[in-house]
Amino acid sequence: MAAPTDGDMVSIRQRAAIAARLRSTIEQSFAHWEAVSELDFDAAFERYLDEALAAPTRLAFVLAGQRLMAQLRNGHSGFHDDWVMQRHGRSFGLMLRPLAGRWAVTISRHAELPVGTVVERIDDMPMAELFTRRRPFLAASSDRAAADILFYRRHLLPDALTLGLEGGGTFALAKADWPALETPLPSIEHRGRVAVLPIRNFDDPRFEAAAVAAVRTLDGEAPLIIDLRGNGGGNTPLGLLAALMDRPYRRWRSTVLSTTTLRRAHGERPEVVAYEAPRHEPLPGAHRGPLVLLVDGTVGSAAEDFAMPFKDNGRAVLVGETTAGSSGQPHYVDLDGGYRAWVGAKREAFPDGATFEGVGIRPDLPVERLAADLRAGRDPVLASALDVMSSP
Template structure:
């Protein structure tokens, strides 16, 4: 999953002054990059003049002339053509108009300042600009009706999309209006922004809305309402599209024992016991044959799977039989019928309470044969990068490297790219990202077309310069739990052609989710960014496939063996 700022606002955030250098006016046949560099460099000169609070009137006048000169240059046919296909260049209009308006305001040129702000308003409405308009720079305009109108318009996106009237706080019983509003909001956001309707081509989304209206209206409590809504999102079959109940209901719906289960060779097994007290009763590798009197597989299908949002069979199985299988009411112990390795059976009553000691998230070690191994269990922060870079001195000396992302649930793709940059001096290319472009004006003209347009800046390669990089053989370990940004990592590694992926297919879901609140304190998310391989082939809905498939076995789990790692090491040792 990529960072959450919008593309244009990210570009505007990058609008800090550059180091000033002499740059000639680009020739008519100049590249887009050359034109962009020219504009940013000269804008930096103008910002250097207008930026200081103590700038003289002469400095402000010079800055205004420079800003206007660059805007005139942007308007020339040659540059305007480049700007239509390159978002950073297009964003320079705003990057120039905003400081120009502030400069005019400080010069007492109210008409010119207001006209510049109205030009910005004509290009975009952006709530993050409101604090800028509240700065002392615009004090001279504060009481002007046109200025107030611009400020109100800039704040419109928040009023339109943050749904404060619908995202009401928790209460045990919702009104009919709240229940219908929550359903309507989720349905409408999915209809306009969801990017994977092709994964459910036979789903009639309008009919789903009509079917669920009666269901949500009849829900007597907030808990019942969310039990219904939580079965709505799975119909879209996407791992980044979910409905979550209020935190106040977490103890009734999401409490679970301090242990983790897994589905291996058609059996539900104990994978980890994360509590010393429970370790005396349950052992890794024992089979759970029944839950509350029902066969374990049947229990998962009937009570868990209808609430699971997943993009692939492997992700659905993981969520059903690992993440969510034993979730329930904290006040109700779960009865587990357990079969030991010797075939004997017993029943264990397990409380859905107790602390869970998770495995270490970053592990580095050197395996026999000078093979460096590192597990990276998340990309939620730069902790992952720091752990890898801490091990770099040892990695650089190794004869091979294993990067284990089998338990990496994702975070920000940026951190994965930073790690991969240590494996090559070439730019790291990642998946291609797209968003929907099916506007109402086209529909009004009779053209119901969903067009895919790039969601990035045009060049998605990540570049980093390191004095030394690891150039030995590399293996990446993946599995169904490899998800979201970790899949972006696997995609980029595959595109680098730096080594072999060993294990099982990844979860098959990445992208950018749009989050929004729902009535009663719940919330939802919908995937609004579509990621594919650069050649257009799909991995969302399938998973990133390993080069060498190695599946876990019951025997390996019980013995503590790791056949995936063993095979990866064997691959690295090949000539």
């Protein structure tokens, strides 16, 4: 994809137009104000406006918008620019996330830097300090979720850096145009009598279709483990959900804001409209075998939409880490010139009304995969799930 032709330049007129539309979109559509009740949005927007109008580069302008959106503390709100992502967002060929408080390499395309390597510093800055400095630009519903997305926001990091490794070694990295890793379609793997079905995303409808097809190849009573770890969402897989539910189930209780031009003219606040968790009946032929879901802190959005009903009605045992804690329908706005924004327009809660945003879905059996497990090729989460399946 060619970079937008306006490169690093942002006119004052364009900045003002984007700022006006951002404010209007947030005020009319944002449904998560209860999570930021202490935020003085007028003051925050004034600070943003000063920063955005004075920004010396396109990157600085984008960072001003991302700082504003991050103050909403919502994983389904954000600000994006194609040019900045193309120029400053190239890959390092690895991924880091905190595991039990230690930042570990979870994906690596460098033979000399295996998964499980613990990173203590970047360019002589401790990882905790680096995260604290970048946190104001990370739109997430919790600090835990923000840490998990830090290395997906590579424009917040220099083009070249040096990792300080546990034990005293170093590793130099530079951003490059790594070819995208292909995500395989879901297919059944067998661990003895237990079927295991990894599903890495729901972005493409083919993933849900392949998962449903895989489930239908199984005997209806077969024990099944669905591995959702690393699945950040996409489109809620309602067909897969129905194919696995052998009992009634509920989806989220949700709230949205509703207003009219007349209400705004009278200075009235938007009305909160609540939707109770609907009850769904199981379909004939749904899979009836024992079910376990593997989850971690990167499971979010549509993957949480999928997992929650199994937690609510006890259809499956959830094993692993607490999920990301961010879902709901964002309202997208095209701001022209490669810019776009999205605002969380629906706030979801568990069917009993318990808070979900920023909290996540807690597993029935908490198990962490540590850096040492990655280095050794161990998977205690899957092992625990297999133990659950073997229990009487």
